[in-house]
Amino acid sequence: MSKILAKSNGVTLREHVLDLLEVLENLQIDSGVRELAGKAILYHDLGKVIYAFQKKVGGDVPEDGIPDIPHSFLSIAFIPENTLRELGEGLSRIFLSAVLYHHWRETYLDYLFGRKKESVCKAYERLLEVGDEIVWLLREEMGDLCEIELNKPLCEYLSHNSIIDSGLVFPPHLISLLPSIILKELNIRDENYKRYIITSGTVMRADRFASYVETAGNKELLKKADKRLERDQLETVRRYLERISNKVWQLDLLKDCRGENIVLVAPTGAGKTEFALMWSKGKTLFTLPLQSATNMMYERVKNYFGEENVGLLHSDAAVYLFFSSFLKNNFEDREGEVLQIVEQSRFFSHPFVISTGDQVFPSALKYPGYEMIYSILANSYLVIDEIQAYSPEAAAIIVKTAEDVKQLGGHFLIMTATLPGFIRDEILKRAELEEKNIKDVYEDIPQGRLLRNLVKVEKSLDPVEKAVEFFKKGCRVLIVRNTVRNAIETYRQLVEKLGKEDVLLIHSRMTLEDRRRIEEILESYRPGAKGRNIILVSTQVVEASMDIDFDILLTDIAPADSLVQRMGRIFRKREWTEEFPNTFIYADSNEKKRKELIAGVYSEDVVSATLNALEGMFDIEKPFKLDELSKRKWVEETYQALSQGSNYLKKFRETLDVLDSGYSSEKKHEAHRIFRRVVSMSIVPENLKEDLKRELKSVSDYFDFRRVTAKYLVDVPLHHIKSGALEPLEVESENEQVLKWASALYVLKGSRYEKGLGIFLEE
Numbered sequence: 001m002s003k004i005l006a007k008s009n010g011v012t013l014r015e016h017v018l019d020l021l022e023v024l025e026n027l028q029i030d031s032g033v034r035e036l037a038g039k040a041i042l043y044h045d046l047g048k049v050i051y052a053f054q055k056k057v058g059g060d061v062p063e064d065g066i067p068d069i070p071h072s073f074l075s076i077a078f079i080p081e082n083t084l085r086e087l088g089e090g091l092s093r094i095f096l097s098a099v100l101y102h103h104w105r106e107t108y109l110d111y112l113f114g115r116k117k118e119s120v121c122k123a124y125e126r127l128l129e130v131g132d133e134i135v136w137l138l139r140e141e142m143g144d145l146c147e148i149e150l151n152k153p154l155c156e157y158l159s160h161n162s163i164i165d166s167g168l169v170f171p172p173h174l175i176s177l178l179p180s181i182i183l184k185e186l187n188i189r190d191e192n193y194k195r196y197i198i199t200s201g202t203v204m205r206a207d208r209f210a211s212y213v214e215t216a217g218n219k220e221l222l223k224k225a226d227k228r229l230e231r232d233q234l235e236t237v238r239r240y241l242e243r244i245s246n247k248v249w250q251l252d253l254l255k256d257c258r259g260e261n262i263v264l265v266a267p268t269g270a271g272k273t274e275f276a277l278m279w280s281k282g283k284t285l286f287t288l289p290l291q292s293a294t295n296m297m298y299e300r301v302k303n304y305f306g307e308e309n310v311g312l313l314h315s316d317a318a319v320y321l322f323f324s325s326f327l328k329n330n331f332e333d334r335e336g337e338v339l340q341i342v343e344q345s346r347f348f349s350h351p352f353v354i355s356t357g358d359q360v361f362p363s364a365l366k367y368p369g370y371e372m373i374y375s376i377l378a379n380s381y382l383v384i385d386e387i388q389a390y391s392p393e394a395a396a397i398i399v400k401t402a403e404d405v406k407q408l409g410g411h412f413l414i415m416t417a418t419l420p421g422f423i424r425d426e427i428l429k430r431a432e433l434e435e436k437n438i439k440d441v442y443e444d445i446p447q448g449r450l451l452r453n454l455v456k457v458e459k460s461l462d463p464v465e466k467a468v469e470f471f472k473k474g475c476r477v478l479i480v481r482n483t484v485r486n487a488i489e490t491y492r493q494l495v496e497k498l499g500k501e502d503v504l505l506i507h508s509r510m511t512l513e514d515r516r517r518i519e520e521i522l523e524s525y526r527p528g529a530k531g532r533n534i535i536l537v538s539t540q541v542v543e544a545s546m547d548i549d550f551d552i553l554l555t556d557i558a559p560a561d562s563l564v565q566r567m568g569r570i571f572r573k574r575e576w577t578e579e580f581p582n583t584f585i586y587a588d589s590n591e592k593k594r595k596e597l598i599a600g601v602y603s604e605d606v607v608s609a610t611l612n613a614l615e616g617m618f619d620i621e622k623p624f625k626l627d628e629l630s631k632r633k634w635v636e637e638t639y640q641a642l643s644q645g646s647n648y649l650k651k652f653r654e655t656l657d658v659l660d661s662g663y664s665s666e667k668k669h670e671a672h673r674i675f676r677r678v679v680s681m682s683i684v685p686e687n688l689k690e691d692l693k694r695e696l697k698s699v700s701d702y703f704d705f706r707r708v709t710a711k712y713l714v715d716v717p718l719h720h721i722k723s724g725a726l727e728p729l730e731v732e733s734e735n736e737q738v739l740k741w742a743s744a745l746y747v748l749k750g751s752r753y754e755k756g757l758g759i760f761l762e763e
Contacts, residue, residue: 004049004141005059011214013045014141019210020044020203023225028283029202029379033195036091037202039083040098042146044203047074049138061137066126067119069111072100073163077127078138080149090192097169098200102207104172104368112164112172125159128152170196172368188407198408201375208372209347216343224344226283229309229351234258234278236304241274249445250275257439259381261406261431263424264415265440267628268568269527269549270447272385272415273300277352279413280381285348287357287382289389292506292541295320295519297385298354300547305352307337311345313355316512318342318703319710323516339703348376357390357398364401364659377401378408388418388561388635389543392648395423396655403430417568418561418635422649426656440632448628452571453553456581457620459589461597463554464493466584467535470552471502476525477535478550480566482558482601484509484539488757491537498535500756507539509758512710522548527572540601542569549573556597557587560610560638564631581623587611600719605646606638613637681721682713683746684729685753692745696731699738709745714759716748725749725762 006016020041024034048054052068054061066074076099084092101108110116127134131150138148157166164171170193188194206225213221234254241248250271259281266272276286286301288294291314298312312321321338345353360382363373382405387398405412414427427433442448467477481487484507491505506518524531527549536542536550540558543565549572555563567583576582588594598607613634618624626634642649684692692712699705729745731738750762 003059004061004137005054005057006045006048007211007214008057009214010058012141013048014145016045016210016214017041017142017145019214019219019222020206022222023206023209023213024202026223027202027206027226028228029375030198033198033202036095036195036199037098037206039146040095040102040199040203041206042142043075043079044099044102044207045071045075046078046138046142046148047071047076049134049141050074062133064126064130064134066130067123069116069120069123070103070105070108072103073111073120074123074127075099076163077124077131077151077155077158078135078148079151079154080147081151081153083147084151093167093169094192094196094199097196098203100163100169101172101200101368101371102203106368108368109172112162117162120162121159124155127155128159131155188404194408197371198375198378201371201373201378204369204372205347205375209349212343212347221340221344225347225349227309227349227351229305231305233280233284233305233351237274237278240304241271247446249441250278253439253441254278257437259411260437261402261412261433262414262437262439263419263427263433264413265419265438265442265632266415266417266445267442267447267450267631268417268565269452269572270441270445272417273297276383276385276413276415277301277304280383280411282351283348283376283380284352285360285377285380285382286352286354286385287360288354288385289357290541290543290546291316291320291356292515292519293386293546294354294356295516296522296547299523301352301354307341309351311341311348311350311353313345313348313353313359315356315358316706316710317345319512319706320516322703322707323513323710324520342703348380357384357394361394361397361401364397364404374404374408377405377410380410382410382412384412384414386416386543386565387414387423388416388420389565392652393655396652397659399423399426399430400656400659402427406431418564418632420561420639421636422639422652442629442632447573450571450575451625451627452574452576453567453583453626453631454576454578454581454623455583455585455626456623457614458584458586461586461588461593463584463586464490464497467494467552467554468497471498471533471535474533475551476531476533477552477554478542478548478566478569479535479537480542480553480555481537481539482556482597484758486556486597487537487539491757494535494537502534504534504536505538505757506536506541507758508541509714509716511712511714511753514756514758522546525549542566547572551582553583555583555585557585557594557607557611558598559602559606560613560635562602563610564635567626567631583626603646603648605642606648609638609641610634613641681716681718681746683716683721683726683748683751684712685714685751685759686747686749687752688712689729689747693729693731696738696742697733699733700735702737702741705738705741712753713745714753716751716759716761720761721748722762 004013006013021038024038024041048071050066051061051064053071076096087095111120135148135150142148163169209225238251258279264272264275286297288297294314298310302310321341325338344350360373363370384398387395402412463479467479470477479490481490487507491503494503504518506515525548543562548569550570553566553570555566614620617634695708699708725748726746727749729742729747731742733739751759753759
């Protein structure tokens, strides 16, 4: 007798189920969840037995006349009545929902509520006629693993009614389709719904990881679904800190709060990262706002715990790791390892996963399949770094995530140098924290008493002359401009005066290859490193958790919290003792010109409040000392001054109100778009298209495709792309997959790219 197939690659149904069970056995989860998820795994793919599915994957079963509907809709029909009765109403609802939704597709709504609802009824009607023969097939394949029989009362009911109407499963979390009376039961505070989320998410995680392993063809990887750290992470970090410092403040603070839900407010450069690594007691998800900061944090955590224990998760993680290997001349030796890091990071398999926020927080928008992320958060330690660096909408989504993590039984640590009061208040209320859970260490640690910034507010807009002056005095100079255009112009002027050897440029509109090479150079500018004197011209990419240490900062005016982050990139662990300023804020006295510095980048009301708060604290007509406590006060007063009707606070509160109403996104990519507020797209500059087409001819696999395109793709804001300016990239290749991948690539007519500078657009 031929085997029932689960996959088109020849994996049988039995083999696939056994693989999932092995993954499940290796997950660090509650025993109750393991038991219920294990039962759901046994039944989750039984619906694949029908002829319509087997025909697609190359199986050989008799024709049965059952309409081609999602297999999970049919899987529930083979769960015995007795099995459901023994579970009881609450657990059986969780169990059936986990089976039904384990492979959610966007088309499922049509089968539940729309035009295809009738075909589902016909499928159950046909099952009543031919079900006994199908049960026989399933018992031959799976009978020793679970009890299988046709649930005739269920099929009879579903041949005339929707599964949603039955009340046997939870409705999908889509507010646009649900009356408020039903929506109320989809509340994460409800114990049954919470258990459904974790059970269903665990099944999804096991299913997807097993499928990845089956595609890779290496069953040894099944044991690596949820790797454990073989050493005490607190002790590992403690030993390092005690080698470089007489007093480890993190240890004293952790005595009564390790693993608890807390907010840490500490100066930049104080050692918040080390605190986070010691705070966690298990799997750690470390989130940051920007890819560049995430890459640097990955390298930092890897130095503590080894590459085998640390994953990297963001949209360009594969390309970053590839280029890192190329730069170290060991790619050919490590290609397989790199691919494993990338794939296993997607499933959060490592003890530490360093991720951009957009890989985690959109799950709070409850897109179909969000349960997988939430099931991981329920058993993990989530670190949220620099929450103030996100947009007000994204910050609201993060606050909602922290609230949900608390309800799921997970753990979170929010850490920041500056915590706006409105965010602080919402976290306290929603995560049910007390004042003691806010750990403000500014006055308790040496770094909080350091004077690192003597500030001068400049009336001009041009930092070039001052940068050259300080560079010639032997200083390492950091310039932060608010826009890419101004950053490139400043870089060009400096190159004319000093030459390319002494000036670096980094911003968001460069190819990943160019950015990666600059990031590699910046490894020599970490605190304590001895990089030679240079001038680095940058945009906001240096703000969040980029571990660099320069001497002089020249920055455009920006919101107070952004300026504090920029100030944290100089004199990170040193005290400024000179009488002249080392921090210059360029805020032209002409209001119109000042607005041009922030146009399209920052909210005018926040920047105005920033300057007003500074003027209330200091005489900004002359240099002033801005110590760490004053920075904190400056940020607090800036946001306290904003009226409730200000555009910034309005966006934050409106987003929370929408989430509280039960909003869910119908599609995962839509949830990501909302979180990121994506207003750019990756394009191919016109002057590079022929080179890219030539290289793509020799591409053989997807990772090679990503490696090649990383040298050519550039992110460009949508408002800079004129109507009709995009044209598809016409690629010649004998590989159909390459043609499919390349079909998403577009050339921006009139654009040109200069290596080391970035993209230039047609005016």
